[in-house]
Amino acid sequence: MHMEKVNKAVAFLKDLGLSQMLVSDPAAIFYMTGRWIHPGERFLALCIGEGKAPVLVLNELFQFQEDIGIEKRYIKDTDDITEVLKGIVDPEETLGIDKTMQARFLLAMMEHHTAKAFQNGSFAVDRARAIKDAGEQEKMIKASKINDAAMAQFKTLVRDGVTEKEIADQMLGIYQSLGATDHSFPPIVSFGNHASDPHHEPDDTALKEGDIVLFDVGCVYENYCSDMTRTFFWKNEPTQEERTIYNTVRRANEEAEAMLRPGIPLCSIDKKARDIITEAGYGPYFTHRLGHFIGIEDHEYGDVSSAFSNLTEAGNTFSIEPGIYLPGGPGTRIEDLVLITEDGYRRLNDYPKDIEVLG
């Protein structure tokens, strides 16, 4: 049980005017308890609040022996959830609800007056999760170090005629040999014009001379995620257009990173990168946000985008991933993870960004 993480979330709940909350997102429950429980469609909640000892309410199907230092309340499929919550939730106070709680549980709690009122309280937990503590930062750093080392091995898999899928299928073994447990998301391997589809899924396309080779990949180390993109060239030097696009994306990546420190609006970072790409004439072809927060999940609450004006805080970890995608190609993306520190930032990926011709 990570009581310091619970306490951080409870303090942020107070800012929302809430004294209690049912945390139901399995990743948030892992964050606080150190235990993954995947309840499928069944009820699962950690009740937290000011001056409350947390209680974990879970279906008996997911029983476990380990003492995690808090009360576990087991329920059966035939139990009435609202009966179980009596004595756990204070009916005289408003209850924070996780944004993803299933409507059937919320409607039942409303009908039975489980609390005075119900309010989306996820922001408090999301805000706590967005500020990584020293232990979490260490795992994020290590996950990205493994990703750097893996990138160096992935590029050795590249050869004429190999398919995107054949390379993608070998990645998990490499990650595991380096100490990671899994992919943090299905790897993107894009050859040639596929690089101009930011969400391309590896297929049976075979590599040919002159192709771009884009890897957008990440792994999980002790439950924390990495995520990096590099764009290579196969056998031939890039064309003039490819070079211009590559260098524009690189400059957007590096100048956005250079401005990082605590207390700046996340939208201003997106603007920096977007302005560079727009001034180079490629604005319409940078079709996604600059970055996303990351931690236990590859995508966590928090965007580096024009629509997200929250300020950076020390302990934030997010991606900086500008890209230019001309319809029909070429496409390029360069992505690092970064950590906001007390007085600036730390880039978590050291894999070089110079133009690299393979083969």
Added chain:
Amino acid sequence: MHMEKVNKAVAFLKDLGLSQMLVSDPAAIFYMTGRWIHPGERFLALCIGEGKAPVLVLNELFQFQEDIGIEKRYIKDTDDITEVLKGIVDPEETLGIDKTMQARFLLAMMEHHTAKAFQNGSFAVDRARAIKDAGEQEKMIKASKINDAAMAQFKTLVRDGVTEKEIADQMLGIYQSLGATDHSFPPIVSFGNHASDPHHEPDDTALKEGDIVLFDVGCVYENYCSDMTRTFFWKNEPTQEERTIYNTVRRANEEAEAMLRPGIPLCSIDKKARDIITEAGYGPYFTHRLGHFIGIEDHEYGDVSSAFSNLTEAGNTFSIEPGIYLPGGPGTRIEDLVLITEDGYRRLNDYPKDIEVLG
């Protein structure tokens, strides 16, 4: 667009006192539109109701060109859902909500008075889905025929020293060679005492003489699922205890199936099988429900269990899967899918249930 399926659900909504509903479950939307959309955390809903033309509300990220015969209303991440729903949902009427809709959308709709009141309406859609029409029945039948043919091939993979995982890994290729697209759930391959864990995951355990070999497997054919279990013996005839358990489970399976017809309580089918196992002295070792409904998803709404008193209806498809699991082994399960017909039932699996010694 399958308007006859929408109309079936709208008629059942009426029984719940509802004139409109937001269907948000992707499988239910596939059921009605023929289109799979996986919105992740984003808003997705099909609005249906009496005298209403259905409207599909989806994020512009999931745009598609195909004309499915109904209006598509695209929204952006920055849009206010409640604004979009004005003119689609009647604010003077109660709105049915899918049981799995995310709390954040429901809370926002409540705050903005999108409807007069909100009610769990999933039962209407679930009830429609539980009654398979002729086209769906055909696909269910074919999916199970493939499963029968696959079972005959799976048993040829069994040899001394092979591991559970090695067999499991070869199954998808066999399914695909027979015309299926995927597993309907991760296959269970259990050797020896692992058969007494009904949810065992295939591991590196190697097969040895005298082991039980249990396969609980299913595939997807044109989006519909199959699911069957057979228990074999490797090289040696079963022991007396193994034989008694096997024959008890087989009798429970066959007698439960023999009683099937429309209009009987689902709990009475569970009782029939459970009584047979209990009378044989193994009651405490039949630790799960007798069966579950199945269709587009491997597990759909509807149980064959003591807690589920709904009546069978023509067009229902569900599993009949009694088992006996002695702690430490042996364990046996025999499972078929069945279809309730106008005047009785049809068993969808023809793979024999006689004791079969492999090797």
